[in-house]
Amino acid sequence: MNTVIRFENISKRYKLGLTRTSLPGVISQWLKGSLKAAPQKADDDKYLWALRDVSFELMQGQSMALVGANGAGKTTVLKLLANITKPTTGTIQTQGQLSALIELGAGFHPDLTGRENIYLNGTILGLSREYIRRRYDEIVAFSELERFIATPVKRYSSGMIVRLGFAVAACIEPDILLVDEVLAVGDASFRQKCLKRIQSLLEDGTSIIFVSHNLYLVQAVCSKALYIQKGRVLLDGETNDVVEAYEHDLHEERARKFEISDLEQTDGAADVEITKVEVWGVDGPAAGPLPSNQSAQIRVHYDAYHDVGIVSMSVFVMRSDGLTCSMMRTKLDGFELELQRGQGVISVHLDPLQLISGTYFAEAYFLNESDSMVLTSAGGRSDWFSVKGAARSYEETSGVYEPIARWHHQHNGLQAAHLDSVREPALGSAETESR
Amino acid sequence: MLAQSIALLQAGDLLREWTSRNIRARYQQSALGWLWAVIQPVAQVAVFTLIFTLIVPVNTGDIPYVIFSYVAMVPWTFLATSLTDMSNSLVDNMTLVTKIYFPREVLPVAAMLARLMDFGVAAVLVVILMLFYQVPLFPAGLLFLPVILGIQLALTLGLGLAAAAANVFFRDVRSLLTLGLQIWFYASPIIYPVTLVPERLRSFYYLNPMSGIIEAYRDVLLRGELPGPYLALSAAMSLVVFSIGYWFFKRVEFQFADIV
Numbered sequence: 076m077n078t079v080i081r082f083e084n085i086s087k088r089y090k091l092g093l094t095r096t097s098l099p100g101v102i103s104q105w106l107k108g109s110l111k112a113a114p115q116k117a118d119d120d121k122y123l124w125a126l127r128d129v130s131f132e133l134m135q136g137q138s139m140a141l142v143g144a145n146g147a148g149k150t151t152v153l154k155l156l157a158n159i160t161k162p163t164t165g166t167i168q169t170q171g172q173l174s175a176l177i178e179l180g181a182g183f184h185p186d187l188t189g190r191e192n193i194y195l196n197g198t199i200l201g202l203s204r205e206y207i208r209r210r211y212d213e214i215v216a217f218s219e220l221e222r223f224i225a226t227p228v229k230r231y232s233s234g235m236i237v238r239l240g241f242a243v244a245a246c247i248e249p250d251i252l253l254v255d256e257v258l259a260v261g262d263a264s265f266r267q268k269c270l271k272r273i274q275s276l277l278e279d280g281t282s283i284i285f286v287s288h289n290l291y292l293v294q295a296v297c298s299k300a301l302y303i304q305k306g307r308v309l310l311d312g313e314t315n316d317v318v319e320a321y322e323h324d325l326h327e328e329r330a331r332k333f334e335i336s337d338l339e340q341t342d343g344a345a346d347v348e349i350t351k352v353e354v355w356g357v358d359g360p361a362a363g364p365l366p367s368n369q370s371a372q373i374r375v376h377y378d379a380y381h382d383v384g385i386v387s388m389s390v391f392v393m394r395s396d397g398l399t400c401s402m403m404r405t406k407l408d409g410f411e412l413e414l415q416r417g418q419g420v421i422s423v424h425l426d427p428l429q430l431i432s433g434t435y436f437a438e439a440y441f442l443n444e445s446d447s448m449v450l451t452s453a454g455g456r457s458d459w460f461s462v463k464g465a466a467r468s469y470e471e472t473s474g475v476y477e478p479i480a481r482w483h484h485q486h487n488g489l490q491a492a493h494l495d496s497v498r499e500p501a502l503g504s505a506e507t508e509s510r
Numbered sequence: 511m512l513a514q515s516i517a518l519l520q521a522g523d524l525l526r527e528w529t530s531r532n533i534r535a536r537y538q539q540s541a542l543g544w545l546w547a548v549i550q551p552v553a554q555v556a557v558f559t560l561i562f563t564l565i566v567p568v569n570t571g572d573i574p575y576v577i578f579s580y581v582a583m584v585p586w587t588f589l590a591t592s593l594t595d596m597s598n599s600l601v602d603n604m605t606l607v608t609k610i611y612f613p614r615e616v617l618p619v620a621a622m623l624a625r626l627m628d629f630g631v632a633a634v635l636v637v638i639l640m641l642f643y644q645v646p647l648f649p650a651g652l653l654f655l656p657v658i659l660g661i662q663l664a665l666t667l668g669l670g671l672a673a674a675a676a677n678v679f680f681r682d683v684r685s686l687l688t689l690g691l692q693i694w695f696y697a698s699p700i701i702y703p704v705t706l707v708p709e710r711l712r713s714f715y716y717l718n719p720m721s722g723i724i725e726a727y728r729d730v731l732l733r734g735e736l737p738g739p740y741l742a743l744s745a746a747m748s749l750v751v752f753s754i755g756y757w758f759f760k761r762v763e764f765q766f767a768d769i770v
Contacts, residue, residue: 181609186534
């Protein structure tokens, strides 16, 4: 395998605000700049370092995610790779044809027909007319817009425009593909289609750099990842490790914000602290992935500094990308909780767990009796835990939870009492089926 | 080397697509469509013909004023509309420029090529006028037409590329260009003959490359003469303008995406 991208010690500096005042001034500045190449001494107020000494390599057929907060420098990396802008220092080497899927339907003109826009958009993406002509029928079929192809795109719905844009982009077969949040648009089936296309490109040996805030998607597509923070590489490694580190930071960030702004605090020190949140399987602390069809429990350890009295507790199950999968409240379930000075453990059993395969964590909060005020200064948070459901991977399924499903099929209606399929209620009979 | 040739070839396709996009988009919802390419210079020539034959008569020798000024108005309109469109070509497509890589020259060059089509359409009327006024053809001179056009293209490209790039940084360029074109129009021999320019100012007058270009068009089309030495001066000037304009464009093109 050979290296297709070599990104070496790249720094990129942007000018901030309007530093130039007059046209003649700038012209003389430009002329001076061309005479002496060395940049003048950097002034921190005038410049922003979008990237600082970033290096990475990508091998052929590899897919790498760029993760990081907004403004961390991910888009700058893509722009540098796509040759839209030049680095301030450092060198970039790429091998083979590079295409960027940064904006779908780039250059579409509303007055032109779908057909004309296919050629326009295709050539902007670097395809030749001849190539587009050969793939034209395929593009139209993929977009499912046969009937409207001679209509100006200004009469298209936004969904149709996205479909046409993607249909053109889908016929690119580059050596390196840059994908930036393109998949954020469109509905679920469209995303699925895009994902399939990306995966088939990967199989054909295309190398991909992928930017998305959907960490779930990132894990589904990428084998390695780069965590960028404020223009610097924080971590470069396996996707799961990098995503985990990033999510950890995200969570802390969120907790900090939550702590500062959203909560009405009790005066002074908190009465009670959550010391630990654990997730257990059937026989104690989870060692490996928890089976979805078996029970699990979330155990919240606390330390009360004095007699607190009647409280309530909320426990959340969160997916790794921050989606709240479930919220359990003692008040809702009619479970009375009275805290006295000292330590204790509150546990909630989920039987069965019923989450689809993935990575999750649990979070717990103490609230006052009326559920109107959080008592703990920060929520307790468990380590990551993974769940093993029927589906082996993300592409095999979608959704959040996995009910115990039983299928029936009746033919010619001999047993009229049965439905075509029966799903067990969420918390039902004791009889569970093992799969 | 191979990759570069392929890139150029593909840029050629993009240039073609973008040019035809400009043309089609311009006339898409207009009833008269490409006829506007003729209407504009014709209307101007009509006005100037009224003024300079009835009100303030101008001596254009044995060439009728209508064809005298129309032959100049067509290349002038090409220059003026091209420069205006070119200067806006990058600014109007900033979303594209900041997000996708393609040779940046494509946008201004395509803007000019779209106007070249208008030029071709308007030029048909030159032929009709020549037939109407029975202007004798001068085959040797006609061979010069592509040369003169080439010089004009170099001039337009140089100025247009520079204006397009500068406009990204300062929108003043747009207003400056409109003003400049107005002055330039009267500084060129479009609506009056060069013979009216005082002798001592002539050499300065020909420093304006459009003077030589327009006179050269008249020489080969109307006067049946080979272009005078002023065409060589225009060619040299245009080449200098083109080199500087293109150099400037290439120098700043990677800053386009950094301007938000």
